[in-house]
Amino acid sequence: MSRENFRSRLGFILVSAGCAIGIGNVWKFPYVTGVNGGGVFVLFYIISLVIMGVPILTMELAVGRASRKSAVLGYKALEPKGSRWHIHGWLCVIGCCLLMMYYTTVSGWMLGYCFKFASGTFSGMQPSDVDTVWTDMLANPGEMTLYMVIIVLAGFIVCSFGLQKGLERISKWMMICLLALIVILAINSLTLDGAMEGVKFYLVPDFERAAEVGIGNVIVAAMNQSFFTLSLGIAAMEIFGSYMSDANRLPGEAVRICCLDTFVALMSGMIIFPACFSFGLEPGQGPSLIFMTLPRVFVSMTGGRLWGALFFLFLTFASFTTVLAVFENIMASCMDNFGWSRKKATIVCGIFILLASMPCVLGYNLWYFEASLPSGATGQILDIEDFLVSNLLLPIGSLIYLLFCVSKWGWGFDKYLAEANKGTGLGMSPRFKIYFQFILPMLILVILLVGLGSWGWRALICAAVAVFVWFMARRSSSKSTI
Known part of the structure; x- marks a missing residue:
């Protein structure tokens, strides 16, 4: 069976950017920015993307394009004889599944809130009553299951049509709608009274405010966010390298993907922070910023039902593009490794993800419990799954991809560089070899150790x-x- 390729370069960029653009941009980035003092965090986040995100993304794409395989077989095709790098390929498959075990639930929350605003659930509600909508939804396993099932079924139905007719076609339209929505919503937020104070908090670095959190904590949080937002380390991007052509150099494509991803993240903040300051709400509310703080803004503003529905439609599009991309990765891995047809992979993987997503749904109601995490915080099943992905699999996986591409025990720097610079466009200089071999691994190790908290040493x-x-x-x- 011949391997499908993207129909166009634009399709590759939009689908890959769609994988990167998700809850990391529209949910996690705004609240982490708020918690870490605003402008200084944004500054170090952009620096981290340039010095860490782009190189690792280039390496994932290079492994995919050189091998024309998904993670496990991609490693096998490129690794030295007798080595065991391909074991990480199986960890990547596990990581993608683990990510979807809670990502589908969060995407379902966003879809649910879109329906609630569109149907008038929040109309005429007092800001003080907004929180009850959130707590009632979490306490209702049937409602949460419904939204999660819609996301999972819709995702696998799209992927069942194949790369070009399913994933590429739908993702392109959703990305265009997403970009249009985000511009409209940002313009609306900037017209609110007091909006400029929010912009100042968000984009103007204030090192005194960052010092209250701890400059080191802000920098590490920014570095960690740069990995989470690009879904690096679990082969979520590697699969798209296996579908792309040789016409363009990988560093240039990686920069374009990062630019789109960063644009959406920055514009998400441009929607949220001006609105928070306009209505006197605290921007450092943490994860509840999206589902509790912002709905208070919408119920208080003129036309809030429309703006709230559009905002959560934007969030749904952003998260669903990632769902589609990771589902395609999981299915491609099964087709490559087990010889399944796309139809069989759709059915088996769909049933598995539906069942595997249920613990996260039930973790807020029937199976509720408080677990202690190595970071010192407590959380539910979603928090445990997110910790395993964000604090372990992403940095460890990124480190393995890096070492595979630059060490003599792996694929090797020269072979990686030749693949990365195949085609036309922005290339990678061999002068980065020392940085890739010694400095970048240490930076990733810092992220890993800090993310492990008390377990780090x-x-x-x-x-x-x-x-x-x-x-x-x-x-x-x-x-x-x-």
Whole structure:
């Protein structure tokens, strides 16, 4: 069976950007920005994308394009004989599944709030009563299951039509609608009284305010967000490299994807922060910013029913494009590794994701409990799943992709560079080799250790012991063959 390719370069960029653009941009980025003091966080976030996000994204795409395979077989096609890099490919498949186990629920929340605003649930409601809509939805497993099932079924139905007729065609239209909606919503927010104070908080760096949070905490949060927003480390982007042509150099394509992703993230903040300051609401409310704080803004403004419905339609589009992209990755992995047809992959993967998403749904009601996380915080099943993906699989996976592409034990820097610079456009200079081999791994290791909280140093010691044992085993093996 021949492998499908994107119909156009625009399709590749919009689908890849759609994978990157999701709850990391429209839900997580605004509240993390608010918690971390605004402008300084945004500054370091953009720097992190340039020095970390773009290189790792280029490497994922290079592995995909050079191999023309999904994660497991992609590693197998490129790894040195006898090595075991492809084990990480299976971890990528697990990571994509784990991501969808809670991502579908959050996407369902956004769809649910779009319906609620459009149907008039919030009409005439006092701002003080808005929170009850959120708590009632979380307490209702039937309602949450309904929205989650709609997202999952719609996603797999689209993917069942294939890359060009399904994923590429639908994602292109959704991305165009998303970009139009975000501009309209941002313009509306900027016309509100007091909006400029929100813009100032958001875009003007204030190091004194950031110092209250801790400059180090702000920088690490920005670095971590740059990985989460691009879905790096779990082969979510690698699969699109396997579908793209050789006509364009990968660094240029990675920059375009990052620019679109950053545009949506920045414009999301441009919607939210002016509105919060206009109505005197706290921008550092954390995860509740979207579902509790902002609805108070909409019920208080003229035409709030329309603006609220459009805002949550925008959020639904943003999250659903990521759902489509990751579903395609999961299905492609099954088709590549098990020889399944697309129809069989759609049915089996669809049933699996539906069942696997239920613990997250029930974790807020029937299966509710408080779990302690290594960071010191407490949370529900969603928080556990998000911790495993965001704090472990993404940074570890990104580190593995990096080492695979730049070390002599993996694919190797020269081969990676040749693939990245194949075609026309912005290329990658060989002068970055030292940075990629020594500095960038340390930056990713910092993100991993800080993300593990109190477990960080324990993990570092265990990793050091494992590396030492592996090194001694290789040394003994090489001596025995001489």
